[in-house]
Amino acid sequence: MDVPLPHLDRPFDYLVPEALDADARPGVRVKVRFAGQLVDGWLLERAESSEHPKLAYLEKVVSPVPVLSPEVARLARAVADRYAGSLADVLRLAVPPRHARAEKAVTAADAPPSADADADADADARVGGRAEVDPRGWRDYPAGPALLRALTDGKPARAVWSALPGEDWADRYADAVAATVAGGRGAVVVVADARDLDRLDAALTAVLGAGRHVRLTAADGPARRYRAFLTARTGEVDVVVGTRAAMFAPVRRLGLVAIWDDGDDLHAEPRAPYPHARDVLLTRAQLGDVAALVGGYARTAEAQLLVETGWAREVVADRAVVRARTPAMAPTGDDPQLARDPGAASARLPSLAWTTARDALRADLPVLVQVPRRGYVPSVACADCRAPARCPHCAGPLALPSAQGTPACRWCGRVAAAYACPECGGRRLRASVTGARRTAEELGRAFPGVPVRTSGREEVLAGVPGGAGLVIATPGAEPVAEGGYGAVLLLDSWALLTRADLRAGEEALRRWMAAAALARPGTAGGRVVVVADGALAPVQALLRWDSAWFAARELAERRELGFPPAVRMASVTGVAEAVADLLAGARLPGDAEVLGPVPAEEGRERMLVRVPRSRAAAMAEALHAAAGQRSARKAADPVRLQVDPLTLF
Numbered sequence: 001m002d003v004p005l006p007h008l009d010r011p012f013d014y015l016v017p018e019a020l021d022a023d024a025r026p027g028v029r030v031k032v033r034f035a036g037q038l039v040d041g042w043l044l045e046r047a048e049s050s051e052h053p054k055l056a057y058l059e060k061v062v063s064p065v066p067v068l069s070p071e072v073a074r075l076a077r078a079v080a081d082r083y084a085g086s087l088a089d090v091l092r093l094a095v096p097p098r099h100a101r102a103e104k105a106v107t108a109a110d111a112p113p114s115a116d117a118d119a120d121a122d123a124d125a126r127v128g129g130r131a132e133v134d135p136r137g138w139r140d141y142p143a144g145p146a147l148l149r150a151l152t153d154g155k156p157a158r159a160v161w162s163a164l165p166g167e168d169w170a171d172r173y174a175d176a177v178a179a180t181v182a183g184g185r186g187a188v189v190v191v192a193d194a195r196d197l198d199r200l201d202a203a204l205t206a207v208l209g210a211g212r213h214v215r216l217t218a219a220d221g222p223a224r225r226y227r228a229f230l231t232a233r234t235g236e237v238d239v240v241v242g243t244r245a246a247m248f249a250p251v252r253r254l255g256l257v258a259i260w261d262d263g264d265d266l267h268a269e270p271r272a273p274y275p276h277a278r279d280v281l282l283t284r285a286q287l288g289d290v291a292a293l294v295g296g297y298a299r300t301a302e303a304q305l306l307v308e309t310g311w312a313r314e315v316v317a318d319r320a321v322v323r324a325r326t327p328a329m330a331p332t333g334d335d336p337q338l339a340r341d342p343g344a345a346s347a348r349l350p351s352l353a354w355t356t357a358r359d360a361l362r363a364d365l366p367v368l369v370q371v372p373r374r375g376y377v378p379s380v381a382c383a384d385c386r387a388p389a390r391c392p393h394c395a396g397p398l399a400l401p402s403a404q405g406t407p408a409c410r411w412c413g414r415v416a417a418a419y420a421c422p423e424c425g426g427r428r429l430r431a432s433v434t435g436a437r438r439t440a441e442e443l444g445r446a447f448p449g450v451p452v453r454t455s456g457r458e459e460v461l462a463g464v465p466g467g468a469g470l471v472i473a474t475p476g477a478e479p480v481a482e483g484g485y486g487a488v489l490l491l492d493s494w495a496l497l498t499r500a501d502l503r504a505g506e507e508a509l510r511r512w513m514a515a516a517a518l519a520r521p522g523t524a525g526g527r528v529v530v531v532a533d534g535a536l537a538p539v540q541a542l543l544r545w546d547s548a549w550f551a552a553r554e555l556a557e558r559r560e561l562g563f564p565p566a567v568r569m570a571s572v573t574g575v576a577e578a579v580a581d582l583l584a585g586a587r588l589p590g591d592a593e594v595l596g597p598v599p600a601e602e603g604r605e606r607m608l609v610r611v612p613r614s615r616a617a618a619m620a621e622a623l624h625a626a627a628g629q630r631s632a633r634k635a636a637d638p639v640r641l642q643v644d645p646l647t648l649f
Contacts, residue, residue, distance in 0.1 A: 027066030085273025185255025365486025
């Protein structure tokens with residue numbers, strides 16, 4: 001039943017009246033009476049008898065279309081168990097809301113075939129006689145052609161792919177999907193945002209032809225989303241691509257699940273039970289014994305764990321190919337730079353970055369400037385040592401009302417007219433993070449006559465022409481330049497590296513590599529300048545284009561410290577009494593560690609539960625059972641459960 005109460009997270013038996021016998025098939029939406037109310041539900045299974053002596057009748061079949069496939073129902077149950085959630089919550093994410101008009105529009109097959117064998121025969125007829133996919137695009141990776149052959153043969157190959165700079169990842173994913181379809185199977189590919197989806201959509205149309213796949217995303221609206229869902233459910237197409245809404249797509253004869261840039265936080269569902277698209281797809285691959293592809297320019301610690309445990313094999317290029325494809329990269333904080341430019345350690349745009357941009361513009365090449373913020377002056381810092389400026393009274397962040405204004409605290413509002421830096425004693429303040437719009441204004445004045453474009457939250461550009469021009473973009477909004485950028489400047493890198501986040505270094509490297517991948521190779525004049533100390537591990541990984549090394553280093557450190565993904569953790573957030581009540585009733589494994597509390601939002605607190613990976617299922621089951629006990633008692637204060645949360649503290 002569609003009732004998000006943990007203590008009701010189980011199937012219930014109902015009698016099917018004779019009038020509904022034909023329509024009451026597994027997977028249809030129904031309405032039933034429960035506790036005196038008419039509630040929505042899903043018909044999971046038909047049986048001849050029940051062990052319960054007295055049953056109520058099914059009230060209504062909402063639609064005769066069985067939108068919930070057995071494979072997705074099994075996956076939803078596994079995801080609910082893995083994240084200590086309820087099946088009803090997962091099904092709400094897996095199956096989009098019904099849209100009656102869209103349902104009627106799918107007239108060619110308004111109900112899926114009743115037997116999977118018929119659907120398999122239809123799929124074989126559609127894909128029969130296809131030629132083998134040309135592996136030329138994957139030849140830069142020694143294991144690439146073998147991966148395509150395995151997909152064509154229907155083998156459950158599992159790969160972690162590290163893309164080369166300048167690689168058209170959408171074309172490579174289209175090749176993998178085409179190989180899967182050539183073998184008579186379907187595919188599900190998940191990307192982070194609409195811009196990536198547009199690129200993949202165009203690449204698949206070029207390889208498979210029009211009408212051979214559908215895109216599934218909540219941004220398309222309820223009618224288009226439901227129509228695309230039904231098209232996949234009825235078996236009319238073999239391939240579904242989309243954002244995280246597509247991770248549960250009901251593709252028949254599934255042969256491949258793939259995700260691009262799995263480190264992007266857009267892959268994490270913000271609604272309970274907060275599943276991550278990568279974990280859902282890998283669970284799907286494990287349950288269905290199908291192939292899996294995890295790709296990106298940077299590699300996450302979770303992807304590295306797949307490689308180190310042997311669950312997946314890495315698909316990487318040889319170092320000679322990497323060197324040939326990588327743009328020339330340089331940091332601004334190394335000793336030679338400091339000798340030539342003593343201000344390079346504190347300047348926002350050191351001379352090396354400025355001359356690199358100037359040379360690219362003179363060569364009639366575009367320049368990409370990545371800044372981690374939009375807007376103007378979010379915060380200020382000491383102009384001499386760049387230490388964040390904090391209020392001497394409450395330690396809150398200081399702000400400058402105007403360029404010549406007196407600093408004032410954003411928290412308590414007190415004016416800090418006599419501010420002195422506690423680190424170096426300096427009294428001058430400067431903007432520590434100048435956003436995209438202010439950066440565009442400053443660089444526009446520095447390079448008069450050069451067109452300046454911005455790409456960010458207000459407007460995200462898909463592409464820019466290849467001539468001389470400046471593009472100021474926030475992370476994730478970098479447009480593709482025709483022929484590649486002549487220079488890429490990565491500014492305000494410390495703002496990414498100094499975040500209070502377990503994944504700060506990993507996230508900084510992911511964003512830098514995504515921008516640097518848009519530059520031309522070094523042999524064609526492409527250059528990347530990162531305003532950071534070259535001795536830092538994320539900067540070293542960028543300079544060598546070796547995210548696998550950094551991911552292995554991160555994973556080793558997390559093993560030593562006991563952080564995910566080396567272990568499994570769950571957070572329990574709520575008022576102190578409710579959190580203590582839930583943990584007291586949870587029968588956690590004997591080797592579970594309870595950490596905390598740490599402050600959370602709005603006067604709540606958070607406790608963390610840590611267990612070895614082998615005990616993750618027992619921890620999730622114990623927490624879900626404890627939540628069910630509180631639900632049955634109708635406890636007033638809600639508690640939020642999250643397994644492997646993205647943010648720990």
